[in-house]
Amino acid sequence: MTGMESSVEATGEGLSFAFRHCEELVREGDPDRYLATLFAPATCRPHLFALAAFSLTIARVRNAVSNPMAGEIRLQWWRDALQGEARGDVKANPVAAALDDAIVARRLGRQPFIDLIDARVFDLYDDPMPRVNDLEGYCGETTSALIRLGGLILADGAEPGGAAAAGHAGVAYGVTGLLRALPWHARNGQIYLPADLLRQNGVTREDIVTGRGGPGLVRTCSELRALACRHLEAYRAARDTIAPAARPAFLPVALVEGYLSAMERASYDPLNTVIELPRWRKIWRLWRTARRG
Numbered sequence: 272m273t274g275m276e277s278s279v280e281a282t283g284e285g286l287s288f289a290f291r292h293c294e295e296l297v298r299e300g301d302p303d304r305y306l307a308t309l310f311a312p313a314t315c316r317p318h319l320f321a322l323a324a325f326s327l328t329i330a331r332v333r334n335a336v337s338n339p340m341a342g343e344i345r346l347q348w349w350r351d352a353l354q355g356e357a358r359g360d361v362k363a364n365p366v367a368a369a370l371d372d373a374i375v376a377r378r379l380g381r382q383p384f385i386d387l388i389d390a391r392v393f394d395l396y397d398d399p400m401p402r403v404n405d406l407e408g409y410c411g412e413t414t415s416a417l418i419r420l421g422g423l424i425l426a427d428g429a430e431p432g433g434a435a436a437a438g439h440a441g442v443a444y445g446v447t448g449l450l451r452a453l454p455w456h457a458r459n460g461q462i463y464l465p466a467d468l469l470r471q472n473g474v475t476r477e478d479i480v481t482g483r484g485g486p487g488l489v490r491t492c493s494e495l496r497a498l499a500c501r502h503l504e505a506y507r508a509a510r511d512t513i514a515p516a517a518r519p520a521f522l523p524v525a526l527v528e529g530y531l532s533a534m535e536r537a538s539y540d541p542l543n544t545v546i547e548l549p550r551w552r553k554i555w556r557l558w559r560t561a562r563r564g
Contacts (some may be wrong), residue, residue, distance in 0.1 A: 289365035290317040293324035307522035310561040321369035328358030342395040399462035426518025433513030439506035446499040518564040525560035
Protein backbone atom coordinates (compact mmCIF):
# COMPACT_ATOMS: atom_id res chain seq x y z
CA MET A 272 0.00 0.00 0.00
CA THR A 273 1.36 3.42 -0.93
CA GLY A 274 1.58 6.47 1.29
CA MET A 275 -1.24 8.05 -0.72
CA GLU A 276 -3.47 5.05 -0.12
CA SER A 277 -2.73 4.75 3.58
CA SER A 278 -3.49 8.42 4.17
CA VAL A 279 -7.23 7.77 3.72
CA GLU A 280 -7.46 6.49 7.27
CA ALA A 281 -4.68 8.66 8.68
CA THR A 282 -6.35 11.96 7.83
CA GLY A 283 -9.87 10.86 8.75
CA GLU A 284 -11.29 12.52 5.63
CA GLY A 285 -12.62 9.22 4.28
CA LEU A 286 -14.67 9.53 1.14
CA SER A 287 -13.93 13.22 0.68
CA PHE A 288 -10.24 12.42 0.32
CA ALA A 289 -10.99 9.41 -1.89
CA PHE A 290 -13.05 11.49 -4.32
CA ARG A 291 -10.40 14.23 -4.48
CA HIS A 292 -7.75 11.59 -5.12
CA CYS A 293 -9.79 10.10 -7.98
CA GLU A 294 -10.39 13.49 -9.56
CA GLU A 295 -6.69 14.33 -9.48
CA LEU A 296 -5.79 10.92 -10.87
CA VAL A 297 -8.12 11.41 -13.83
CA ARG A 298 -7.04 15.01 -14.37
CA GLU A 299 -3.42 13.90 -14.76
CA GLY A 300 -3.89 10.51 -16.42
CA ASP A 301 -6.99 10.88 -18.60
CA PRO A 302 -7.38 14.58 -19.45
CA ASP A 303 -10.03 14.00 -22.13
CA ARG A 304 -12.37 12.22 -19.75
CA TYR A 305 -11.54 14.76 -17.03
CA LEU A 306 -12.59 17.67 -19.24
CA ALA A 307 -15.72 15.84 -20.41
CA THR A 308 -16.75 15.10 -16.82
CA LEU A 309 -16.69 18.81 -16.00
CA PHE A 310 -19.73 19.17 -18.27
CA ALA A 311 -21.70 16.62 -16.22
CA PRO A 312 -23.93 17.70 -13.31
CA ALA A 313 -21.84 18.51 -10.24
CA THR A 314 -23.70 15.95 -8.12
CA CYS A 315 -22.58 13.15 -10.46
CA ARG A 316 -18.96 14.15 -10.94
CA PRO A 317 -17.45 12.44 -7.84
CA HIS A 318 -18.84 9.08 -8.90
CA LEU A 319 -17.89 9.62 -12.55
CA PHE A 320 -14.34 10.43 -11.46
CA ALA A 321 -14.34 7.29 -9.28
CA LEU A 322 -15.39 5.22 -12.30
CA ALA A 323 -12.71 6.77 -14.54
CA ALA A 324 -10.04 6.42 -11.83
CA PHE A 325 -10.84 2.72 -11.47
CA SER A 326 -10.54 2.21 -15.23
CA LEU A 327 -7.27 4.13 -15.32
CA THR A 328 -5.86 2.17 -12.39
CA ILE A 329 -6.68 -1.18 -14.02
CA ALA A 330 -5.22 0.00 -17.34
CA ARG A 331 -1.95 0.89 -15.60
CA VAL A 332 -1.39 -2.45 -13.90
CA ARG A 333 1.10 -3.65 -16.51
CA ASN A 334 3.32 -0.62 -15.93
CA ALA A 335 3.11 -1.05 -12.16
CA VAL A 336 4.39 -4.63 -12.01
CA SER A 337 7.52 -6.49 -13.08
CA ASN A 338 5.86 -9.51 -14.73
CA PRO A 339 2.46 -10.77 -15.90
CA MET A 340 1.92 -13.01 -12.87
CA ALA A 341 2.28 -10.05 -10.53
CA GLY A 342 -0.24 -8.24 -12.71
CA GLU A 343 -2.66 -11.17 -12.49
CA ILE A 344 -2.39 -11.04 -8.70
CA ARG A 345 -3.10 -7.33 -8.63
CA LEU A 346 -6.13 -7.72 -10.89
CA GLN A 347 -7.37 -10.54 -8.67
CA TRP A 348 -7.19 -8.20 -5.68
CA TRP A 349 -9.59 -5.87 -7.51
CA ARG A 350 -11.94 -8.75 -8.33
CA ASP A 351 -11.92 -9.77 -4.67
CA ALA A 352 -12.45 -6.17 -3.57
CA LEU A 353 -15.50 -5.82 -5.79
CA GLN A 354 -16.92 -9.11 -4.53
CA GLY A 355 -16.20 -8.39 -0.86
CA GLU A 356 -13.55 -11.11 -0.60
CA ALA A 357 -10.32 -9.08 -0.41
CA ARG A 358 -8.12 -9.30 2.66
CA GLY A 359 -7.49 -6.22 4.76
CA ASP A 360 -9.28 -2.89 4.65
CA VAL A 361 -10.21 -2.38 1.01
CA LYS A 362 -11.41 1.15 1.71
CA ALA A 363 -7.88 2.17 2.68
CA ASN A 364 -7.40 2.33 -1.09
CA PRO A 365 -9.00 5.65 -2.16
CA VAL A 366 -10.01 4.43 -5.62
CA ALA A 367 -11.64 1.31 -4.18
CA ALA A 368 -13.40 3.37 -1.51
CA ALA A 369 -14.77 5.89 -4.01
CA LEU A 370 -15.79 3.16 -6.46
CA ASP A 371 -17.61 1.18 -3.79
CA ASP A 372 -19.57 4.29 -2.83
CA ALA A 373 -20.49 4.84 -6.49
CA ILE A 374 -21.65 1.24 -6.90
CA VAL A 375 -23.80 1.32 -3.78
CA ALA A 376 -25.17 4.86 -4.15
CA ARG A 377 -25.98 4.50 -7.85
CA ARG A 378 -27.13 0.89 -7.60
CA LEU A 379 -24.67 -0.38 -10.16
CA GLY A 380 -24.11 -4.04 -10.89
CA ARG A 381 -20.65 -5.37 -10.07
CA GLN A 382 -20.34 -7.80 -12.99
CA PRO A 383 -19.47 -5.11 -15.59
CA PHE A 384 -16.48 -4.16 -13.44
CA ILE A 385 -15.36 -7.78 -13.23
CA ASP A 386 -15.72 -8.08 -17.00
CA LEU A 387 -13.61 -4.96 -17.48
CA ILE A 388 -10.89 -6.42 -15.26
CA ASP A 389 -11.01 -9.71 -17.18
CA ALA A 390 -10.60 -7.85 -20.48
CA ARG A 391 -7.55 -6.04 -19.13
CA VAL A 392 -5.71 -9.32 -18.53
CA PHE A 393 -4.77 -9.06 -22.21
CA ASP A 394 -2.71 -5.96 -21.38
CA LEU A 395 -0.32 -7.97 -19.22
CA TYR A 396 1.05 -10.03 -22.10
CA ASP A 397 2.81 -9.30 -25.39
CA ASP A 398 0.50 -11.31 -27.64
CA PRO A 399 -1.05 -9.43 -30.57
CA MET A 400 -4.81 -8.96 -30.73
CA PRO A 401 -5.89 -12.03 -32.78
CA ARG A 402 -8.59 -10.57 -35.04
CA VAL A 403 -10.52 -7.39 -35.74
CA ASN A 404 -13.53 -8.88 -33.96
CA ASP A 405 -11.40 -9.43 -30.88
CA LEU A 406 -10.31 -5.80 -30.93
CA GLU A 407 -13.95 -4.68 -31.14
CA GLY A 408 -14.80 -7.00 -28.25
CA TYR A 409 -11.91 -5.67 -26.17
CA CYS A 410 -13.02 -2.08 -26.73
CA GLY A 411 -16.59 -3.09 -25.95
CA GLU A 412 -15.67 -4.64 -22.61
CA THR A 413 -13.47 -1.70 -21.62
CA THR A 414 -14.38 1.64 -23.20
CA SER A 415 -18.00 0.86 -24.09
CA ALA A 416 -18.59 -0.54 -20.61
CA LEU A 417 -17.16 2.63 -19.10
CA ILE A 418 -19.53 4.78 -21.16
CA ARG A 419 -22.50 2.59 -20.25
CA LEU A 420 -21.66 2.71 -16.53
CA GLY A 421 -21.25 6.49 -16.74
CA GLY A 422 -24.71 6.70 -18.29
CA LEU A 423 -26.15 4.66 -15.42
CA ILE A 424 -24.56 7.02 -12.89
CA LEU A 425 -25.96 10.05 -14.67
CA ALA A 426 -29.43 8.54 -15.03
CA ASP A 427 -29.45 7.80 -11.27
CA GLY A 428 -31.59 4.70 -11.37
CA ALA A 429 -33.56 5.52 -14.50
CA GLU A 430 -33.05 3.69 -17.79
CA PRO A 431 -30.21 5.51 -19.61
CA GLY A 432 -31.00 3.92 -22.98
CA GLY A 433 -28.42 3.89 -25.72
CA ALA A 434 -26.93 0.43 -25.13
CA ALA A 435 -26.11 0.02 -28.83
CA ALA A 436 -24.90 3.61 -29.00
CA ALA A 437 -22.52 2.95 -26.10
CA GLY A 438 -21.20 -0.13 -27.88
CA HIS A 439 -20.37 1.74 -31.07
CA ALA A 440 -19.11 4.84 -29.24
CA GLY A 441 -16.75 2.74 -27.14
CA VAL A 442 -15.25 0.98 -30.15
CA ALA A 443 -14.78 4.28 -32.02
CA TYR A 444 -13.14 5.94 -29.03
CA GLY A 445 -11.19 2.84 -28.00
CA VAL A 446 -9.69 2.10 -31.43
CA THR A 447 -8.77 5.76 -31.85
CA GLY A 448 -7.10 5.76 -28.46
CA LEU A 449 -5.09 2.63 -29.25
CA LEU A 450 -3.89 4.18 -32.52
CA ARG A 451 -2.84 7.30 -30.63
CA ALA A 452 -0.99 5.17 -28.08
CA LEU A 453 0.74 3.01 -30.69
CA PRO A 454 4.18 4.67 -30.29
CA TRP A 455 4.21 3.91 -26.55
CA HIS A 456 2.71 0.44 -26.86
CA ALA A 457 5.27 -0.48 -29.54
CA ARG A 458 8.16 0.53 -27.29
CA ASN A 459 6.65 -1.59 -24.50
CA GLY A 460 6.23 -4.61 -26.75
CA GLN A 461 2.42 -4.43 -26.73
CA ILE A 462 0.55 -5.14 -29.96
CA TYR A 463 -3.12 -4.16 -30.03
CA LEU A 464 -3.25 -4.16 -33.84
CA PRO A 465 -5.17 -7.24 -35.03
CA ALA A 466 -2.91 -10.05 -36.23
CA ASP A 467 -5.20 -10.83 -39.17
CA LEU A 468 -4.80 -7.29 -40.54
CA LEU A 469 -1.06 -7.37 -39.93
CA ARG A 470 -0.72 -10.62 -41.89
CA GLN A 471 -2.80 -9.28 -44.76
CA ASN A 472 -0.54 -6.25 -44.98
CA GLY A 473 2.73 -8.15 -44.53
CA VAL A 474 3.58 -6.63 -41.16
CA THR A 475 5.55 -8.55 -38.53
CA ARG A 476 5.77 -7.96 -34.81
CA GLU A 477 9.39 -6.94 -35.26
CA ASP A 478 8.34 -4.22 -37.71
CA ILE A 479 6.36 -2.65 -34.89
CA VAL A 480 8.45 -3.16 -31.74
CA THR A 481 11.71 -2.17 -33.46
CA GLY A 482 10.15 0.99 -34.92
CA ARG A 483 10.79 -0.15 -38.50
CA GLY A 484 7.18 0.37 -39.59
CA GLY A 485 6.65 0.47 -43.33
CA PRO A 486 3.82 0.78 -45.88
CA GLY A 487 2.02 -2.28 -44.51
CA LEU A 488 1.73 -0.72 -41.09
CA VAL A 489 0.44 2.51 -42.62
CA ARG A 490 -2.24 0.51 -44.46
CA THR A 491 -3.18 -1.36 -41.29
CA CYS A 492 -3.62 1.87 -39.36
CA SER A 493 -5.66 3.33 -42.21
CA GLU A 494 -7.99 0.32 -42.11
CA LEU A 495 -8.39 0.70 -38.36
CA ARG A 496 -9.24 4.38 -38.77
CA ALA A 497 -11.92 3.31 -41.25
CA LEU A 498 -13.20 0.86 -38.63
CA ALA A 499 -13.36 3.64 -36.04
CA CYS A 500 -15.22 5.86 -38.52
CA ARG A 501 -17.81 3.16 -39.19
CA HIS A 502 -18.51 2.77 -35.49
CA LEU A 503 -18.59 6.55 -35.08
CA GLU A 504 -21.27 6.82 -37.75
CA ALA A 505 -23.24 3.95 -36.19
CA TYR A 506 -23.06 5.72 -32.83
CA ARG A 507 -24.36 8.93 -34.37
CA ALA A 508 -27.23 7.05 -35.97
CA ALA A 509 -28.19 5.63 -32.56
CA ARG A 510 -27.63 8.81 -30.57
CA ASP A 511 -31.35 9.59 -30.23
CA THR A 512 -31.82 6.41 -28.17
CA ILE A 513 -29.71 7.87 -25.33
CA ALA A 514 -31.65 9.37 -22.43
CA PRO A 515 -30.86 13.12 -22.13
CA ALA A 516 -29.54 12.69 -18.60
CA ALA A 517 -27.02 10.06 -19.74
CA ARG A 518 -25.55 12.00 -22.67
CA PRO A 519 -22.57 13.53 -20.81
CA ALA A 520 -21.12 10.01 -20.53
CA PHE A 521 -20.68 10.03 -24.32
CA LEU A 522 -18.95 13.42 -24.51
CA PRO A 523 -15.37 12.10 -24.98
CA VAL A 524 -16.48 10.65 -28.32
CA ALA A 525 -16.78 14.25 -29.60
CA LEU A 526 -12.96 14.28 -29.82
CA VAL A 527 -12.65 11.19 -32.03
CA GLU A 528 -13.16 12.94 -35.36
CA GLY A 529 -10.43 15.47 -34.61
CA TYR A 530 -7.95 12.77 -33.68
CA LEU A 531 -8.72 10.70 -36.75
CA SER A 532 -8.38 13.75 -39.01
CA ALA A 533 -4.93 14.45 -37.57
CA MET A 534 -3.89 10.90 -38.56
CA GLU A 535 -4.84 11.58 -42.19
CA ARG A 536 -2.03 14.10 -42.66
CA ALA A 537 0.73 13.14 -45.08
CA SER A 538 3.35 13.56 -42.35
CA TYR A 539 1.66 11.04 -40.03
CA ASP A 540 3.97 8.25 -38.89
CA PRO A 541 2.07 5.64 -36.81
CA LEU A 542 5.11 4.79 -34.70
CA ASN A 543 6.44 8.28 -34.08
CA THR A 544 3.72 10.92 -34.46
CA VAL A 545 2.07 12.10 -31.26
CA ILE A 546 -1.60 12.79 -32.02
CA GLU A 547 -2.99 15.48 -29.78
CA LEU A 548 -5.45 18.38 -29.95
CA PRO A 549 -4.94 21.76 -28.31
CA ARG A 550 -6.70 21.99 -24.96
CA TRP A 551 -8.80 24.95 -26.10
CA ARG A 552 -10.03 22.97 -29.10
CA LYS A 553 -10.97 20.02 -26.91
CA ILE A 554 -12.94 22.26 -24.57
CA TRP A 555 -14.67 23.95 -27.50
CA ARG A 556 -15.67 20.62 -29.07
CA LEU A 557 -16.91 19.26 -25.75
CA TRP A 558 -18.82 22.47 -24.97
CA ARG A 559 -20.43 22.54 -28.41
CA THR A 560 -21.48 18.89 -28.15
CA ALA A 561 -22.77 19.31 -24.59
CA ARG A 562 -24.77 22.37 -25.65
CA ARG A 563 -26.40 20.44 -28.48
CA GLY A 564 -27.20 17.58 -26.14
